[in-house]
Amino acid sequence: xxxxxxxxxxxxxxxxxxxxxxxxxxxxxxxxxxxxxxxxxxxxxxxxxxxxxxxxxxxxxxxxxxxxxxxxxxxxxxxxxxxxxxxxxxxxxxxxxxxxxxxxxxxxxxxxxxxxxxxxxxxxxxxxxxxxxxxxxxxxxxxxxxxxxxxxxxxxxxxxxxxxxxxxxxxxxxxxxxxxxxxxxxxxxxxxxxxxxxxxxxxxxxxxxxxxxxxxxxxxxxxxxxxxxxxxxxxxxxxxxxxxxxxxxxxxxxxxxxxxxxxxxxxxxxxxxxxxxxxxxxxxxxxxxxxxxx
Numbered sequence: 073x074x075x076x077x078x079x080x081x082x083x084x085x086x087x088x089x090x091x092x093x094x095x096x097x098x099x100x101x102x103x104x105x106x107x108x109x110x111x112x113x114x115x116x117x118x119x120x121x122x123x124x125x126x127x128x129x130x131x132x133x134x135x136x137x138x139x140x141x142x143x144x145x146x147x148x149x150x151x152x153x154x155x156x157x158x159x160x161x162x163x164x165x166x167x168x169x170x171x172x173x174x175x176x177x178x179x180x181x182x183x184x185x186x187x188x189x190x191x192x193x194x195x196x197x198x199x200x201x202x203x204x205x206x207x208x209x210x211x212x213x214x215x216x217x218x219x220x221x222x223x224x225x226x227x228x229x230x231x232x233x234x235x236x237x238x239x240x241x242x243x244x245x246x247x248x249x250x251x252x253x254x255x256x257x258x259x260x261x262x263x264x265x266x267x268x269x270x271x272x273x274x275x276x277x278x279x280x281x282x283x284x285x286x287x288x289x290x291x292x293x294x295x296x297x298x299x300x301x302x303x304x305x306x307x308x309x310x311x312x313x314x315x316x317x318x319x320x321x322x323x324x325x326x327x328x329x330x331x332x333x334x335x336x337x338x339x340x341x342x343x344x345x346x347x348x349x350x351x352x353x354x355x356x357x358x359x360x361x362x363x364x365x366x
Contacts, residue, residue, distance in 0.1 A: 099195065100359065100360055102225070103224045105218060105226060106237055107209055114146060116225070119350055121201075123329060127363070127365060132167055132202050133203045136169075136204060136206050136211070137206070138169075138213075144168075164203070185216055204221075225276040225309070226238075230289075230290060231289075232289070232293065237252055239300050239304070240252060251304060258273070277306050277307070307356070309353060310349065317343060
Protein backbone atom coordinates (compact mmCIF):
# COMPACT_ATOMS: atom_id res chain seq x y z
CA UNK A 73 0.00 0.00 0.00
CA UNK A 74 1.36 3.38 -1.00
CA UNK A 75 1.32 6.08 1.65
CA UNK A 76 0.51 9.73 0.98
CA UNK A 77 3.38 11.89 2.19
CA UNK A 78 2.89 15.62 1.79
CA UNK A 79 3.49 18.79 3.72
CA UNK A 80 0.67 20.66 5.48
CA UNK A 81 1.36 23.47 2.97
CA UNK A 82 0.50 21.23 0.02
CA UNK A 83 -2.86 20.34 1.58
CA UNK A 84 -3.50 23.97 2.47
CA UNK A 85 -2.70 25.09 -1.06
CA UNK A 86 -5.07 22.55 -2.55
CA UNK A 87 -7.87 23.68 -0.26
CA UNK A 88 -7.09 27.30 -1.13
CA UNK A 89 -7.59 26.53 -4.84
CA UNK A 90 -10.82 24.71 -4.02
CA UNK A 91 -12.20 27.71 -2.13
CA UNK A 92 -11.54 30.04 -5.07
CA UNK A 93 -13.50 27.94 -7.56
CA UNK A 94 -16.70 29.74 -8.45
CA UNK A 95 -15.61 32.88 -6.65
CA UNK A 96 -12.54 33.99 -8.57
CA UNK A 97 -10.84 33.10 -11.82
CA UNK A 98 -8.94 29.83 -11.50
CA UNK A 99 -6.37 29.04 -14.16
CA UNK A 100 -5.97 25.51 -15.49
CA UNK A 101 -2.58 24.21 -14.36
CA UNK A 102 -0.61 22.04 -16.80
CA UNK A 103 2.43 20.26 -15.38
CA UNK A 104 5.01 18.69 -17.67
CA UNK A 105 6.99 16.21 -15.65
CA UNK A 106 8.92 13.03 -15.26
CA UNK A 107 12.11 12.17 -13.38
CA UNK A 108 14.37 11.53 -16.35
CA UNK A 109 16.15 14.03 -18.53
CA UNK A 110 16.29 13.98 -22.32
CA UNK A 111 12.65 13.15 -22.93
CA UNK A 112 11.83 16.48 -24.60
CA UNK A 113 9.90 18.10 -21.75
CA UNK A 114 11.01 21.66 -22.51
CA UNK A 115 10.45 21.30 -26.27
CA UNK A 116 6.94 19.97 -25.69
CA UNK A 117 6.31 22.65 -23.04
CA UNK A 118 7.30 25.47 -25.38
CA UNK A 119 5.22 24.17 -28.26
CA UNK A 120 2.11 23.56 -26.15
CA UNK A 121 2.36 26.96 -24.42
CA UNK A 122 2.94 28.79 -27.70
CA UNK A 123 0.14 26.90 -29.46
CA UNK A 124 -2.27 27.97 -26.70
CA UNK A 125 -1.07 31.58 -27.00
CA UNK A 126 -1.53 31.51 -30.76
CA UNK A 127 -5.09 30.26 -30.29
CA UNK A 128 -5.87 33.32 -28.21
CA UNK A 129 -5.39 32.01 -24.68
CA UNK A 130 -3.40 33.79 -22.00
CA UNK A 131 -0.58 31.52 -20.86
CA UNK A 132 1.95 31.92 -18.05
CA UNK A 133 4.93 29.60 -17.74
CA UNK A 134 7.21 28.55 -14.88
CA UNK A 135 10.47 26.61 -15.08
CA UNK A 136 11.20 24.59 -11.94
CA UNK A 137 14.59 23.37 -13.16
CA UNK A 138 16.47 26.06 -11.25
CA UNK A 139 19.83 24.86 -12.56
CA UNK A 140 19.47 24.22 -16.30
CA UNK A 141 16.40 26.42 -16.95
CA UNK A 142 15.92 25.11 -20.49
CA UNK A 143 12.38 26.48 -20.85
CA UNK A 144 13.51 29.81 -19.41
CA UNK A 145 16.33 29.96 -21.97
CA UNK A 146 13.88 29.04 -24.74
CA UNK A 147 11.62 31.94 -23.73
CA UNK A 148 14.57 34.33 -23.43
CA UNK A 149 15.76 33.36 -26.92
CA UNK A 150 12.28 33.97 -28.30
CA UNK A 151 11.86 37.41 -26.79
CA UNK A 152 15.34 38.46 -27.90
CA UNK A 153 14.79 37.21 -31.47
CA UNK A 154 11.37 38.85 -31.82
CA UNK A 155 12.73 42.15 -30.55
CA UNK A 156 15.71 42.02 -32.90
CA UNK A 157 13.51 41.23 -35.91
CA UNK A 158 10.74 43.66 -34.98
CA UNK A 159 8.19 40.86 -34.84
CA UNK A 160 5.12 40.66 -32.64
CA UNK A 161 4.09 37.01 -32.40
CA UNK A 162 1.75 35.46 -29.82
CA UNK A 163 3.99 34.48 -26.93
CA UNK A 164 3.37 32.96 -23.51
CA UNK A 165 4.71 34.94 -20.59
CA UNK A 166 7.56 33.57 -18.51
CA UNK A 167 7.90 34.21 -14.78
CA UNK A 168 10.75 33.52 -12.37
CA UNK A 169 9.95 32.08 -8.96
CA UNK A 170 9.96 34.93 -6.45
CA UNK A 171 12.63 35.02 -3.77
CA UNK A 172 11.49 34.44 -0.20
CA UNK A 173 13.09 35.79 2.95
CA UNK A 174 13.91 32.72 5.03
CA UNK A 175 13.51 34.69 8.24
CA UNK A 176 9.84 35.30 7.40
CA UNK A 177 9.03 31.57 7.48
CA UNK A 178 7.52 29.80 10.45
CA UNK A 179 9.26 26.74 11.90
CA UNK A 180 8.81 23.73 9.63
CA UNK A 181 7.80 25.76 6.57
CA UNK A 182 9.63 25.11 3.32
CA UNK A 183 10.93 28.03 1.26
CA UNK A 184 10.27 26.22 -2.04
CA UNK A 185 6.62 25.69 -1.11
CA UNK A 186 6.20 29.42 -0.65
CA UNK A 187 8.10 30.34 -3.82
CA UNK A 188 5.84 28.15 -5.95
CA UNK A 189 2.72 29.23 -4.06
CA UNK A 190 3.46 32.91 -4.64
CA UNK A 191 4.25 32.34 -8.32
CA UNK A 192 0.99 30.48 -8.96
CA UNK A 193 -1.09 32.92 -6.93
CA UNK A 194 0.46 35.86 -8.79
CA UNK A 195 -0.25 34.37 -12.21
CA UNK A 196 -3.68 32.88 -11.64
CA UNK A 197 -5.88 36.00 -11.90
CA UNK A 198 -4.41 37.05 -15.25
CA UNK A 199 -4.03 33.86 -17.30
CA UNK A 200 -6.14 31.00 -18.59
CA UNK A 201 -3.36 28.40 -18.32
CA UNK A 202 -0.28 28.03 -16.15
CA UNK A 203 2.26 25.64 -17.65
CA UNK A 204 4.91 24.34 -15.24
CA UNK A 205 7.99 22.60 -16.65
CA UNK A 206 9.53 20.29 -14.03
CA UNK A 207 13.17 19.15 -13.85
CA UNK A 208 14.25 15.66 -14.87
CA UNK A 209 14.81 14.66 -11.26
CA UNK A 210 12.89 14.43 -8.00
CA UNK A 211 12.78 17.77 -6.22
CA UNK A 212 10.55 19.38 -3.64
CA UNK A 213 9.28 21.87 -6.22
CA UNK A 214 8.39 19.10 -8.65
CA UNK A 215 6.57 17.13 -5.96
CA UNK A 216 4.38 20.08 -4.96
CA UNK A 217 3.76 21.07 -8.60
CA UNK A 218 2.38 17.62 -9.34
CA UNK A 219 -0.16 18.03 -6.55
CA UNK A 220 -1.39 21.24 -8.21
CA UNK A 221 -1.74 19.73 -11.70
CA UNK A 222 -5.13 19.73 -13.38
CA UNK A 223 -3.44 18.19 -16.41
CA UNK A 224 -0.19 16.26 -16.10
CA UNK A 225 1.64 15.08 -19.17
CA UNK A 226 4.73 12.97 -19.08
CA UNK A 227 6.90 12.86 -22.23
CA UNK A 228 8.52 9.47 -22.55
CA UNK A 229 11.12 8.27 -25.02
CA UNK A 230 9.91 5.11 -26.74
CA UNK A 231 12.30 2.88 -24.82
CA UNK A 232 12.10 0.44 -21.93
CA UNK A 233 14.83 2.52 -20.28
CA UNK A 234 12.28 5.32 -20.00
CA UNK A 235 9.39 2.92 -19.34
CA UNK A 236 11.16 2.05 -16.10
CA UNK A 237 10.24 5.59 -15.00
CA UNK A 238 6.62 4.44 -14.78
CA UNK A 239 6.86 0.78 -13.83
CA UNK A 240 9.22 -2.14 -13.53
CA UNK A 241 8.90 -5.05 -15.93
CA UNK A 242 10.14 -8.61 -15.90
CA UNK A 243 12.83 -9.91 -18.26
CA UNK A 244 10.26 -10.65 -20.93
CA UNK A 245 9.51 -6.92 -21.31
CA UNK A 246 5.80 -7.63 -20.90
CA UNK A 247 5.05 -8.61 -17.30
CA UNK A 248 4.67 -5.55 -15.05
CA UNK A 249 6.08 -6.27 -11.60
CA UNK A 250 5.27 -2.98 -9.88
CA UNK A 251 5.07 0.82 -10.12
CA UNK A 252 8.12 3.07 -10.09
CA UNK A 253 8.90 5.88 -7.68
CA UNK A 254 7.55 8.42 -10.17
CA UNK A 255 4.23 6.60 -10.49
CA UNK A 256 4.08 6.58 -6.69
CA UNK A 257 4.61 10.35 -6.62
CA UNK A 258 1.72 10.85 -9.04
CA UNK A 259 -0.41 8.55 -6.89
CA UNK A 260 0.42 10.67 -3.84
CA UNK A 261 -0.53 13.83 -5.73
CA UNK A 262 -3.83 12.27 -6.70
CA UNK A 263 -4.51 11.37 -3.08
CA UNK A 264 -3.95 14.98 -2.04
CA UNK A 265 -6.42 16.24 -4.61
CA UNK A 266 -8.99 13.65 -3.54
CA UNK A 267 -8.62 14.77 0.08
CA UNK A 268 -9.17 18.37 -1.03
CA UNK A 269 -12.28 17.44 -3.01
CA UNK A 270 -10.70 18.55 -6.29
CA UNK A 271 -11.14 16.86 -9.67
CA UNK A 272 -8.62 14.10 -10.37
CA UNK A 273 -5.47 14.77 -12.34
CA UNK A 274 -5.82 14.04 -16.05
CA UNK A 275 -2.53 12.18 -16.57
CA UNK A 276 -1.32 11.78 -20.14
CA UNK A 277 1.80 9.87 -21.12
CA UNK A 278 3.21 11.20 -24.38
CA UNK A 279 5.33 8.83 -26.48
CA UNK A 280 8.18 10.90 -27.90
CA UNK A 281 10.80 10.06 -30.52
CA UNK A 282 8.82 7.24 -32.02
CA UNK A 283 10.70 5.27 -34.61
CA UNK A 284 9.38 5.29 -38.17
CA UNK A 285 9.78 1.56 -38.46
CA UNK A 286 7.38 -0.91 -36.90
CA UNK A 287 10.05 -2.60 -34.78
CA UNK A 288 9.51 -5.34 -32.20
CA UNK A 289 10.57 -2.98 -29.40
CA UNK A 290 8.00 -0.42 -30.55
CA UNK A 291 5.24 -3.03 -30.50
CA UNK A 292 6.28 -4.26 -27.05
CA UNK A 293 6.33 -0.69 -25.74
CA UNK A 294 2.82 -0.09 -27.03
CA UNK A 295 1.54 -3.30 -25.46
CA UNK A 296 3.22 -2.58 -22.11
CA UNK A 297 2.05 1.04 -21.98
CA UNK A 298 -1.53 0.12 -22.88
CA UNK A 299 -1.57 -2.50 -20.13
CA UNK A 300 0.00 -0.10 -17.61
CA UNK A 301 -2.38 2.73 -18.51
CA UNK A 302 -5.31 0.62 -17.35
CA UNK A 303 -3.47 -0.38 -14.20
CA UNK A 304 -2.31 3.00 -12.88
CA UNK A 305 -4.66 5.32 -14.73
CA UNK A 306 -3.22 7.45 -17.49
CA UNK A 307 -4.07 8.19 -21.11
CA UNK A 308 -1.69 7.64 -24.01
CA UNK A 309 -1.01 10.31 -26.62
CA UNK A 310 1.36 10.52 -29.60
CA UNK A 311 4.29 12.89 -29.22
CA UNK A 312 7.06 14.15 -31.48
CA UNK A 313 9.34 12.15 -33.69
CA UNK A 314 13.06 12.92 -33.52
CA UNK A 315 13.53 15.84 -35.92
CA UNK A 316 16.41 18.23 -36.58
CA UNK A 317 13.96 21.15 -36.79
CA UNK A 318 13.42 21.14 -33.01
CA UNK A 319 17.12 21.64 -32.34
CA UNK A 320 17.30 24.37 -35.00
CA UNK A 321 14.39 26.35 -33.52
CA UNK A 322 15.73 26.61 -29.96
CA UNK A 323 18.38 29.36 -30.48
CA UNK A 324 15.70 31.69 -31.87
CA UNK A 325 13.04 30.59 -29.42
CA UNK A 326 10.69 29.61 -32.24
CA UNK A 327 8.17 26.82 -32.65
CA UNK A 328 6.80 24.99 -35.66
CA UNK A 329 3.83 27.36 -35.71
CA UNK A 330 6.06 30.41 -36.20
CA UNK A 331 7.78 29.33 -39.41
CA UNK A 332 5.46 31.07 -41.86
CA UNK A 333 5.59 34.28 -39.80
CA UNK A 334 9.36 34.47 -40.25
CA UNK A 335 9.19 34.03 -44.01
CA UNK A 336 9.22 30.27 -44.54
CA UNK A 337 6.65 30.09 -47.32
CA UNK A 338 7.12 26.45 -48.27
CA UNK A 339 7.28 23.90 -45.46
CA UNK A 340 9.11 20.67 -46.22
CA UNK A 341 7.54 17.28 -45.65
CA UNK A 342 9.22 16.88 -42.26
CA UNK A 343 7.92 20.25 -41.06
CA UNK A 344 4.39 19.51 -42.21
CA UNK A 345 4.49 16.15 -40.44
CA UNK A 346 5.81 17.80 -37.27
CA UNK A 347 2.95 20.35 -37.32
CA UNK A 348 0.51 17.47 -37.59
CA UNK A 349 2.14 15.79 -34.59
CA UNK A 350 1.67 18.99 -32.58
CA UNK A 351 -1.94 19.24 -33.75
CA UNK A 352 -2.61 15.64 -32.71
CA UNK A 353 -1.00 16.25 -29.32
CA UNK A 354 -3.08 19.36 -28.64
CA UNK A 355 -6.25 17.48 -29.53
CA UNK A 356 -5.25 14.58 -27.28
CA UNK A 357 -4.65 16.91 -24.31
CA UNK A 358 -8.32 17.94 -24.52
CA UNK A 359 -7.78 21.10 -22.50
CA UNK A 360 -10.88 23.02 -21.33
CA UNK A 361 -12.05 25.73 -23.71
CA UNK A 362 -9.43 24.86 -26.34
CA UNK A 363 -10.46 24.25 -29.94
CA UNK A 364 -7.43 23.29 -32.01
CA UNK A 365 -7.56 25.47 -35.12
CA UNK A 366 -4.08 25.49 -36.64
